[in-house]
Amino acid sequence: MLTFLTTAPSTGSPKTSRDLDPFFTLSLDMLCVMGGDGYFKEINPRWEQTLGFTDSELLAQPWMNLIHPKDKDLTLTQLQQFATTTAPVSFKNRCRCADGSYKWLLWNVSLNWEEQLLYAVVRDLTERKQSKEALWDSEERFHCLVENVKDYAIYMLDIEGRVISWNQGAEGINGYREDEIIGEHVSYFYPPEDVASGKPERELKEAAEVGRFQDESYRIRRDGSRFWANAVITALRDKNGKLRGFAKVVRDITERKLAQEALQQAHHNLEKRVEKRTAELLETNKRLRQEIKERKYAEKELKRRESQLQKQTEQLQRTLQKLQQTQVQLIQSEKMSSLGQLVAGIAHEINNPVTFIHGNLSYAEQYFQDMLDLLKLYQHYYPQPPKEIEIKSEGIEFDFIASDLPKLLTSMQVGADRIYQIVRSLRNFSHLDRAGKKAVNIHEGIDNTLLILQNRLKHKGNRRSIEVIKEYGNVPLVECYAGELNQVFMNIISNGIDAVEDVIGKGEEERGNKEEKKLSPKIKIRTKVINDNWIGVYIADNGIGMSETVKQRLFDPFFTTKPIGKGTGLGLSISYQIVVEKHGGHLKCISSQNQGTEFIIEIPLKQVSQECYCQNPYQIQGGIGRGIVDIIMEEIPTSDLQLPNS
Structure with missing residues (x-):
């Protein structure tokens, strides 16, 4: 309730709300009529547009509920002026909107005493207020910026x-x-x-x-x-x-100007010094030109002499290299020629008695069987022999001899076959009857090499035998120098055996006597046809492998990683010459530390005529670690020829 409405005198008859209807509809300001009970009596559409409340919502609540709590006392104080005056009252306050926000409003209120109504024209000042505050804030910031x-x-x-x-x-x-x-x-x-x-x-x-x-x-x-x-x-x-x-x-900018002036002065002084120095340099340059002219002539003469010396040095190096290769080839050729003849002689000498023994064993077995049959007939018809014969039969253990002698003959037959195979392999390996270029079965050469090396592959002491895995492809006859190519197989397989033996020795030191951790040494040999004109032989081991540094020097003459006395370092060098220079092929090595090694031999099926570094068919490389004679002695051990255990 606005109690002041009944305390002041009336000044005349105000206009009714019906007279104001056109203004309510057209005014851009908010117009309203408020009663003494504190409720709106009439409002124009601008109220709903400004505050967001509907007309019914605004008319259903006291209009003071819309005033900001902090502005209510000020609003009531302004309205209390109607108790003493009839002049219109203006004031500002904040009014709540439907979304909960507040807007600044400017009120211009007039009192009608007769009708006890308040007429108000209200204007929205929110945007102006915000613009003014923003302008003030901007001016304040600019002022602070300029001042600081x-x-x-x-x-x-x-x-x-x-x-x-x-x-x-x-x-x-x-x-x-x-x-x-x-x-x-x-x-x-x-x-x-x-x-x-x-x-x-x-x-x-x-x-x-x-x-x-x-x-x-x-x-x-x-x-x-x-x-x-x-x-x-x-x-x-x-x-x-x-x-x-x-x-x-x-x-x-005094400091900058002073620096520029100092720089200009320094530039001026520098120009003078440069001019002076230039004059000195011109004079010096004149003298140098003469010296350069003289030196150019001397340098030209020196270069000519250096060029001659370089050519002579290169010629000497080539000559020395050829001399070294020739020396190595001559030494190796002479050594292997003698050794080849020795091997051929040994094979021939062994072959004669072996042939004699091998040829007579079958007759000896037949004779023994006939005699045994005769003795059985005697026992059948004379079951009670004289006392002397009975004692002799028990003394010599006739029954045991009768059962064991066939076994002994069989063992002798096996030993003789073994010696015969070794002799044949030696003859095939050296290819005395095929020193020239022939079409051969490459697998026979590999098998002959493995047979010669059989003693190094088999079980020795605590060392397990080296397993050889052969994966032969359908390879046609290869036109090659078979004896020399067998040298390559011998050298590479021997090196593979050395490599896996090193791994076995190292493994035994690390594992002690634990049988379950024994290593499985292997050498794998593969052959295949690469294309219509080439075949490949792949020899791999699971040995210690080699470093990149060793691989780079692998085919250099006299280079070896073996202990003194075990290798000369010529094997792979000569093998490289045999494969590459003699056969026009490729010899490659794939290896890494502790990952094994694989040698790849690639040769053409047919050879073109080439000049070989050496024409000696018995040139078996000397760097395999063991001589052919040692291999022969190892391949005919007495254990293979012993009688069965009695």
């Missing part, structure tokens, strides 16, 4: 050029306090000669005409000292284009 800038003098001038604002930077650069300079003309900071020439006025005039003026010249401080200044004058105009004044920004 100390490296630049920033001050404002009126249209006559008098100072109307002064920041800390201006005080620091020019030396004047704000109270000393406000109202003074900008020419106060110029040197007398510039003031006399009218420079300050010209600058302001140009800034007013163009909008901006920039200059670098001397200025005067409060103490009378001069400094170089970079000044920018900007004309300020209102929205109608009328000049309101100028903004001036001044920066002290």
Whole structure:
């Protein structure tokens, strides 16, 4: 309830709400009529558009409920003025919207005493309020920014050029306090000669005409000292284009100017020194030209002599290399020629008695069987022999001899077959009857090599036998120098045996006597047809492998990683010459540390005529670690020829 409505005198009859209906509909402001009970009596559509409440929602609640709690006391205080006056009352407050936000409203309220009604015209000031606050905030920030800038003098001038604002930077650069300079003309900071020439006025005039003026010249401080200044004058105009004044920004560039002057002076001094030095260099250059001319002639002569010396050195190196290769080949050829003849002689000498023994064993077995049958007949028809025969039969253990002698003959037959195979393998390996280029079965050469090396492959002491895995492809006859190619197989397989033996020895040291951890040494030999003209032989082991450094020197003559006395380092070098130079093929090695090694031999099926480094068919390499004679002695061990255990 608005109790003040009954306390003041009436001043006349107000217009009824019906008279105001057209304004309620057309007004851009919010119009309303409020009763003494605190409720709206009538409102125009602008209320719903501004606050978001419907007409029914606004008419159903006291209008004071819409006022911000902090503005209610101020609103009531303003309305209490109607207790003593009839003049309209204006005030501002915040009014709640349907979404919970508040808007600033300007109220212009009039009281009708006779009808006990309040008539109000209300205007939304929210956008204006926000714009004003934003403008004030922006001006405040700009003012703080300008005031806190100390490296630049920033001050404002009126249209006559008098100072109307002064920041800390201006005080620091020019030396004047704000109270000393406000109202003074900008020419106060110029040197007398510039003031006399009218420079300050010209600058302001140009800034007013163009909008901006920039200059670098001397200025005067409060103490009378001069400094170089970079000044920018900007004309300020209102929205109608009328000049309101100028903004001036001044920066002290004395240090930069002094540095430029010092640099110019240094440049000038440097130019003089350069001129002097250039004259000296020209004179020196003149002398040097003569010396260079003389030296060029000497260098030309020296290069000619060096070129001759280089050619001679290269020729000597090639000759030395050929000499070394020839020396190695001659030594190896002579050594292997003698050894080949020895092997052939041994094979021939062994072959004769072996043939004799092998050929007579079958007769001996038949004779023994006939005699045994005869003795059985005697026992059948004379079951009671004389006492002397009975004693002799028990003494010599006749029954045991009768059962064991066939076994003995069988064992002798096996030993004789073994010796016969070894002799045949030696003959096939050396290919005495095929020294030239022939079409041969490459698998026979590999098998003969394995047979010769059989003693190194089999079980020895605690060492397991080396397993040989053969994966032969359907390879046709290969035209080659079979004896020399067998040397390559011998060398590579022997090296593979050495490699896996090193792994076995190392493994036994690490594992001790634990049988379940025994290593499985293997050598794998594969052959296949690469294409219509080439075949490949692949010999791999699971040995210790080799480092990249060793691989790079693998085919160098005399290079070996074996202990002294076990290898000469010629085996792989000669093998490389046999495969590459003699057969026009390829010899490759794939290996890594502790991952085993694989040698790849690739040769053509048919050979073209080539000049060989050596024509000796018995040239068996000497770097395999064991001689052919040693292999022969190992391959005919007495254990293979012993009688069965009695």
